[in-house]
Amino acid sequence: MRLIHTSDWHLGRSFHGVGLLGAQGRYLDHLVDVVRQEQIDAVLVSGDIYDRALPSPDTVALLDDAVVRLLDAGAAVILSSGNHDSATRLGFASRVLERAGLHIRTTLESVGTPVTLGDTHVYPIPFLEPSLVADELGCQDRTHAAVLRAVMSRVTTDQRSRGGQSVVMAHAFVTGATTSESERDISVGGMGAVPVEVFDGVDYVALGHLHGAQQPREHVRYSGSPVAMSFSETGHVKGSWLVDLDGAEPSFTFVEAPVERQLHRLRGNLDDLLAGPTYAPAETGWCQVTLTDPVRPLGAMERVRSRFPHTLQLLFDGPTDQIAARSYAQRTRGRSDIDVCCDFLEHVREGAPASDEEREVFASALAESTVARRRRDDEGEVGDVSVGRSGVA
Structure with a gap:
């Protein structure tokens, strides 16, 4: 068999x-x-x-x-x-x-x-x-x-x-x-x-x-x-x-399996990325580019795509960006839905963390939301109802 x-x-x-x-x-x-x-x-x-x-x-x-x-x-x-x-x-x-x-x-x-x-x-x-x-x-x-x-x-x-x-x-x-x-x-x-x-x-x-x-x-x-x-x-x-x-x-x-385009994650100073010969394989692939320039370059995406035309994501990680507040996506990356809920509760209460009982309430609410989404999907309602950040996947 x-x-x-x-x-x-x-x-x-x-x-x-x-x-x-x-x-x-x-x-x-x-x-x-x-x-x-x-x-x-x-x-x-x-x-x-x-x-x-x-x-x-x-x-x-x-x-x-x-x-x-x-x-x-x-x-x-x-x-x-x-x-x-x-x-x-x-x-x-x-x-x-x-x-x-x-x-x-x-x-x-x-x-x-x-x-x-x-x-x-x-x-x-x-x-x-x-x-x-x-x-x-x-x-x-x-x-x-x-x-x-x-x-x-x-x-x-x-x-x-x-x-x-x-x-x-x-x-x-x-x-x-x-x-x-x-x-x-x-x-x-x-x-x-x-x-x-x-x-x-x-x-x-x-x-x-x-x-x-x-x-x-x-x-x-x-x-x-x-x-x-x-x-x-x-x-x-x-x-x-x-x-x-x-x-x-x-x-x-x-x-x-056949590969449509290879994935590449590039990181560095913009001028170095545009000139460096080691980055040549990325010219035909899907690219995620993280720029580390101390000041964000003007027209960064246009310049990046002049060499890497299939760049899909442009990120910045220079000194200015490290000092600035992180984005919501960065702060929640790797956190479970229940942890995000508890983090929010701690934030609005100015540092008081969620208790075990409050975590249980969040867990119950998230479970009910998941069940509601699945029922909605099967009953034919239009729209993608998701729990927390999980719907992005």
Whole structure:
């Protein structure tokens, strides 16, 4: 059994105002070619198929075309929903489509029922909001770890009755993995982390959510996003995992994806950047440029783009800027939503920090806001309602 594990396509995403649909389409062309050349049996896409709950018609058409070509290439296609997807929209007509080889899993009810391919059983676990499903699963804690423990109990019970090999697809933040700036925070008050031990007992775990390819354990892997979506992903090697389950132990091959433009982070004095020969490779790439001049140069972006025409972000970090107050984005970077709320409360109270009880009130309010957004997405209201800063991802 040969599988391709991919995730986090985020179809319809833009990168600092530049649409990525063309680059995403070229990745899907590449994926179809790999399926044909490597005689892949199934394509596993572990969540965040779309970037928004209400994707544009062009985005839907791109997915439709890709799925048809993957099926024509001879592979089954298994999609599970992520935190960016509308479970209701993505799952529409899933029972009918399953007859054609397209398996879409978006609901709690589907968890524990595998897609069986020969003697391999694939268990897709869609992203499950703890506030919505914890009670139904009998979880005492409303955390992602508690929810995934409960659904993995269903999976292992079913697997024991079937035998063969087992593969789990999940969309989660597993402890020990590395994040980037382009992922939407799925935690509230630190309740999003899932111990890797939750996935013990299966042959392979195909994870989604984090955008860098990595492996918290040998059999537990993130494919990462196939296209970069933030400058924090500079240096990432994008691609998919080819998983071969035919031997005694699974074997893994990373298949690199085509790169639309390389990412470059440049830092220095403007004159040095414009003249330095070491910066030549950045002339054709997407650039984030940080200028360290003591005084902000006039017409800085125009001058930067005279050499680096694909500069998307221009930052300043000279002595004057270090003295000046930091921007809101800089002050909140790396802070969780609940920490931002508590920081604000401390600010308006002139230094009095939030108490444990107040943190609990914020955590409850943020959880309710997350649930409201997901319900809005599924009920079809227009607009992207987000929690705190997490909506930027």
